[in-house]
Amino acid sequence: MSLLAVSNLTKCYRRGDKTIAAVDDVSFHIDPGETLALAGPSGSGKSTIARLVLRLIEPDDGRIDFEGSDFLALSGAALRARRARLQMVFQDPLAAFNPRATVARVLDDPLRVHGIASRAERPRRIAALLERVGLIADLAPRAIHEISGGQRQRVAIARAIATKPSLIVLDEAASALDVSVRGEILKLLLDLQRQEKIAYLFISHDLGVIRSVAHRVILLDAGRIAENGDAQTVIDAPQSAIGKALVAAAPRLNRTLMRLASAGLD
């Protein structure tokens, strides 16, 4: 059975007297340990789908089943408890953390909220999480704004895996980083997936990255699914008009770089 099953998801925004469908009758599923990529031009509804799946915004219509139960039926404490299994990594790692927070506090929050570790045990857990994502434990007392962008994104990943989720939504999680750091972060994500069997909903505009990390891809256009299939097949030979346009728009240099990066990942 699939881990996440989304059916007929619809979200409309009203602007003046016009109604614009940001997400229009979208259905897909993700299996355990699988990476499904969402790609498409700006405004195609990628991030809206991510926020709908995470219940950060509520859909107008449709159904979301997560780990075999109706995710949209949950509310209050039951929803907050279930959130442990469904995490997110944001695009901008600086905006994703409270500007006053330290690394330790950021990692302490999920452990405390979900009662995963006692107060005395938490510093040890935090150190273990930092090491898990390739950082040194000495980083814990530092403020979030004092560490580098790549370190910050590693902390964000550590926070996401703190509650042992089965699915992580990665909203352009590697896009804001420079090329060398991006490769390391992608490698870390793939390692975690292999070891912990975490599934990813991988949102990106970068077809090169998607081709190298995702199993399947969905191409979106104006809130609808334009094309859907095996990541390498779709990107190598897109059938839809938007797929062809996206592949043509991806700069050749970028594809070459990604081939190098994916060679490093294997």
Added chain:
Amino acid sequence: MSPLRRFLRTPEAVTGAMLLAALIAMALSASLLFPGDPQAIAGPALLPPFQDWSLPLGTDRLGRDVLAELFHGARTSLAVGLAAAAAALVVGAVVGTLAGFAGGLVDEVLMRITDAFQTVPSFLLALAFVSVVGPSLGVVVIAIALGTWTGPARVARAEVLSIRERDYVAGARVIGMHPLAIAFREVLPNALPPVLAMSSVIVAAAILTEAALSFLGLGDPNRVTWGGMIAEGRAVLRTAPFLSIVPGIALVLTVLGVYLAGEGIVETTAVRRGLS
């Protein structure tokens, strides 16, 4: 440059800090330098200042030591000013955060209540409250806070409205944090700087309001207040003007000191935030 050094290089800020320090020293030393009741008779009535060095600022109509009254009055002014401002800031920040973060009906109800308080002139509100409940220090503090919490509430709400859309608030929800914990742990501390920037104006206004209430005879009757001293001196304004002028000057310097020091702190911290 450190914020402290930048603060010390601003002449207005240093003047304000010195005035404030003098006021605090007066308030703290009042019972050491002038033990006993400042309202007790200490000498002949209406002794002018600088005549008798045991009573440097002279005596009032009943023969009470003006300098002792001045020192004890500093206590009341400072206590009421700080307590009322603190109460107004806390209530305002909490109401503003709840309204801005919850939105919808909660926001609507809280902001209409804020409107209701804001449409009544704050001094009138304080006057009405004290005359109904009766004058005492605590009541005066509540009365002043009642009319001043609306400003901080509006500023806090506006700040919260922009903060609640940030990614880190969404991140806290994804983590499964309780909405109240998000409002008070994640959002409120980041909404505070512009609210705290209002504190110097609020403290200054609170001190003036307390003086005005005392002037009208609605202050705590068991405490010496500068407003009460001015009111007392008014009866003999032509024969002994110093009785009104001395506490009047003290009041002006205090408000000026609070305002200048507060502005200095806001300026130096604002520059620091701009740089980082």
